[in-house]
Amino acid sequence: xxxxxxxxxxxxxxxxxxxxxxxxxxxxxxxxxxxxxxxxxxxxxxxxxxxxxxxxxxxxxxxxxxxxxxxxxxxxxxxxxxxxxxxxxxxxxxxxxxxxxxxxxxxxxxxxxxxxxxxxxxxxxxxx
Amino acid sequence: xxxxxxxxxxxxxxxxxxxxxxxxxxxxxxxxxxxxxxxxxxxxxxxxxxxxxxxxxxxxxxxxxxxxxxxxxxxxxxxxxxxxxxxxxxxxxxxxxxxxxxxxxxxxxxxxxxxxxxxxxxxxxxxx
Amino acid sequence: xxxxxxxxxxxxxxxxxxxxxxxxxxxxxxxxxxxxxxxxxxxxxxxxxxxxxxxxxxxxxxxxxxxxxxxxxxxxxxxxxxxxxxxxxxxxxxxxxxxxxxxxxxxxxxxxxxxxxxxxxxxxxxxx
Amino acid sequence: xxxxxxxxxxxxxxxxxxxxxxxxxxxxxxxxxxxxxxxxxxxxxxxxxxxxxxxxxxxxxxxxxxxxxxxxxxxxxxxxxxxxxxxxxxxxxxxxxxxxxxxxxxxxxxxxxxxxxxxxxxxxxxxx
DNA sequence: GTGGTCTAGACCACG
DNA sequence: GTGGTCTAGACCACC
Numbered sequence: 001x002x003x004x005x006x007x008x009x010x011x012x013x014x015x016x017x018x019x020x021x022x023x024x025x026x027x028x029x030x031x032x033x034x035x036x037x038x039x040x041x042x043x044x045x046x047x048x049x050x051x052x053x054x055x056x057x058x059x060x061x062x063x064x065x066x067x068x069x070x071x072x073x074x075x076x077x078x079x080x081x082x083x084x085x086x087x088x089x090x091x092x093x094x095x096x097x098x099x100x101x102x103x104x105x106x107x108x109x110x111x112x113x114x115x116x117x118x119x120x121x122x123x124x125x126x127x128x
Numbered sequence: 129x130x131x132x133x134x135x136x137x138x139x140x141x142x143x144x145x146x147x148x149x150x151x152x153x154x155x156x157x158x159x160x161x162x163x164x165x166x167x168x169x170x171x172x173x174x175x176x177x178x179x180x181x182x183x184x185x186x187x188x189x190x191x192x193x194x195x196x197x198x199x200x201x202x203x204x205x206x207x208x209x210x211x212x213x214x215x216x217x218x219x220x221x222x223x224x225x226x227x228x229x230x231x232x233x234x235x236x237x238x239x240x241x242x243x244x245x246x247x248x249x250x251x252x253x254x255x256x
Numbered sequence: 257x258x259x260x261x262x263x264x265x266x267x268x269x270x271x272x273x274x275x276x277x278x279x280x281x282x283x284x285x286x287x288x289x290x291x292x293x294x295x296x297x298x299x300x301x302x303x304x305x306x307x308x309x310x311x312x313x314x315x316x317x318x319x320x321x322x323x324x325x326x327x328x329x330x331x332x333x334x335x336x337x338x339x340x341x342x343x344x345x346x347x348x349x350x351x352x353x354x355x356x357x358x359x360x361x362x363x364x365x366x367x368x369x370x371x372x373x374x375x376x377x378x379x380x381x382x383x384x
Numbered sequence: 385x386x387x388x389x390x391x392x393x394x395x396x397x398x399x400x401x402x403x404x405x406x407x408x409x410x411x412x413x414x415x416x417x418x419x420x421x422x423x424x425x426x427x428x429x430x431x432x433x434x435x436x437x438x439x440x441x442x443x444x445x446x447x448x449x450x451x452x453x454x455x456x457x458x459x460x461x462x463x464x465x466x467x468x469x470x471x472x473x474x475x476x477x478x479x480x481x482x483x484x485x486x487x488x489x490x491x492x493x494x495x496x497x498x499x500x501x502x503x504x505x506x507x508x509x510x511x512x
Numbered sequence: 513g514t515g516g517t518c519t520a521g522a523c524c525a526c527g
Numbered sequence: 528g529t530g531g532t533c534t535a536g537a538c539c540a541c542c
Contacts, residue, residue, distance in 0.1 A: 029230030102157030285486030358413030
């Protein structure tokens, strides 16, 4: 059984529900959560991570709206099998990539180094 | 003469001072602002972008603390010539890249596609 | 119960947020604020000291960036338990000590006198 | 002949005239400037350090008011031979020492370490 | 001229 | 409840 590890930094400026959302997205990419897999219930997740259930609920809803998971009253939350990527979402990703590459470039990272880092990250994420 | 274009979205959830900071970082990466170049004065930038001077000041101070620019009492703000990248900063960049690549992968982008996008972005940013 | 006493001089040249920052640092060293202790909320501190909440917020953020306190969205600000002293910070402290000892020496204080003053100050700060 | 080395950081938050004042104080303590020695003229200093003459003048006046130097229309500025330390000045020094020792203590420096640093600094400054 | 500080009060996001 | 953001305008220090 694969294990989903959630790390939250309470003193970070990033809102907790965003951190939780990010950790789950990364968990999916790494294959710790496969399409069709169930996520812990809101209450279970809240208990495990010692945060408020409302906060978990907010993260789950965000993930649902982004298309990463599906929420079913009977079966709880499961990882989506198909993802329909919206135009708006694509633009957001592109902007974020632009910013991060800008920062890398200013700080002296060469194109090759950036590409290598990206490739390594991608490869580390298991095919699912 | 190079032109610095600043686009701010007043209805965005991202704080204005962060947006401004991001736009300037991107401006530096694209070579619209070269090392040693002066930024508009706080008041000028405030007028141009129709935001409050304190908001501009906050963005400039953030950029100063991150090492992107230097603020000189006599000549205002200029783009830094040397960038000292801290270990903490490197980790932040790495985490952000990890998240964004995770999202790309889940949404079906192949490793090659991501690499191509990164390379194109990097190449678009002029050497100055 | 320990009491945190904040004294601000409105007519001083030292900015209020710096004075507040200094008073809190001294409060921590004297044990009036122990690691893990909560600081008053931004608004409470503003009311107590009769200054603006943004000024308090600026002081708290400075302390956070320096590693003295942690700011948690849920519980407000608390005194840090571990302090990670940076190389840059060490250099700053050293420069300040150099200047102050230079002044003492020029004004005729002997090495022994300075050492005694330092020891007394240190001893006065309670272990908690 | 002893040499007076002045290092100014234009992008520092510390005002230039304060930096200059500090550097001269340290120069006196280290014996690079002995009691009775002449300081460079305002114009000379301004030229050497590439700052405005008004800024140099401000620093010299501050040093005069603090009793470190004497200014004579005929002979220019010279290092004072006797220093009369005021009560107010003593208090300022004490407050500064308190703050700096507080920071050292919070950051884990032991009493002995602080004392050793002070002693080393003091010893490095030549008897004059 | 430059940036820095502070205020008073409003609004918002987070939990 | 908490802190964060932004404004508009005033005042100040520095150079």
